[in-house]
Amino acid sequence: MSVIRTEGLCKYFKDKKALEELNLEVPKGIIFGYLGPNGAGKTTTIRVLLNLAKPTKGTAYILGEDIRKSRNYLRKVGFLPDVPNFYNFFTAREFLSFIADITGIENPKKRIEETLDLVGLKNEKSRIGTYSRGMKQRLGLAQALLPDPELLILDEPTSSLDPQGRKEVLDLIFSLKGNKTVFFSTHILTDVERICDRIGILKEGRLILEDSIENIKKRYRKRRVLIEVDNLEKFSDKIKETLPLNFLEIKDNSIIIEVSDIQYTLREIPKLIVQNDLVLERLEILEPSLEDVFLEVTSGV
Ligand SMILES: Nc1ncnc2c1ncn2[C@@H]1O[C@H](COP(=O)(O)OP(=O)(O)OP(=O)(O)O)[C@@H](O)[C@H]1O
Ligand SMILES: [Mg+2]
DSSP states (O other): OEEEEEEEEEEEETTEEEEEEEEEEEETTOEEEEEOOTTSSHHHHHHHHTTSSOOSEEEEEETTEETTTOOGGGGGEEEEOSSOOOOTTSBHHHHHHHHHHHHTOSSHHHHHHHHHHHTTOTTOOSBGGGOOHHHHHHHHHHHHHTTOOSEEEEESTTTTOOHHHHHHHHHHHHHTBTTBEEEEEESOHHHHHHHOSEEEEEETTEEEEEEEHHHHHHHHTTOEEEEEESOHHHHHHHHHHHSOOSEEEEETTEEEEEOSOHHHHHHHHHHHHHHTTOOEEEEEEEOOOHHHHHHHHHHOO
């Protein structure tokens, strides 16, 4: 059973189509990265999934429950909003205790200590007002984790953090893998590359790509090739004449080409080298970064 499944989910604000026909599936136990530039509809999706906004059309099933028919599933979902708010005069322990009271968590003392330990704030005695952003974000995660939810929904948990803070938060999310299902939105590609199993890319309210990181990279893999030869100009002219290229760039002492048929290209390059009496110094297939994939996908649709 999928933990999240949306069916033709739409959310319109007057004429603005913030979400259009979203069909998304998040299997149990994975970390799903929901990527998209500003205004793509990430927060809107999350608000609809959490029953904070009503879908205009379509629906979603969370842990098997239809969000239009029930709110019971919310007890099994932990949520970190994009801009979490805290009472600055509390310590972390007091804050979690307050959350446990208002949400009716059983056996709160034990659970609070376990959670503080998990997010690395167990020995932190100072008030929240003195916390760094990274610490606040970890406390936000603690609050989301406190009820021991099956699903965690995190809205941009790493935005506004410096590299060290981001690493801490990502490591923490990664440590939950398998035990919980995590759905988190971000516009930071390296975050998803680091910890996600699957990603969805949203653009202007539409899901334009959804797959495992592995497949996505495979799909775009081996399309850029770097070549170094003893006479770059000559080789560049020859290659332009002979091979169907999407793109060619001469950079430093290399030629980078982008091709659609990698097998053909790899057969033809050595032939061209020999025919033109050149010396091959380097031939390398370049791995695409998610940045490449993201730019290609978001610009081409
Ligand atoms: N309550 C609202 N009323 C009108 N328009 C809205 C409302 N909420 C969101 N929108 C619009 O819907 C679109 C998607 O917004 P959303 O906040 O979901 O994007 P996002 O992907 O979370 O962006 P960001 O990365 O900036 O957080 C935007 O064009 C936004 O202006
Ligand atoms: Mg947002």
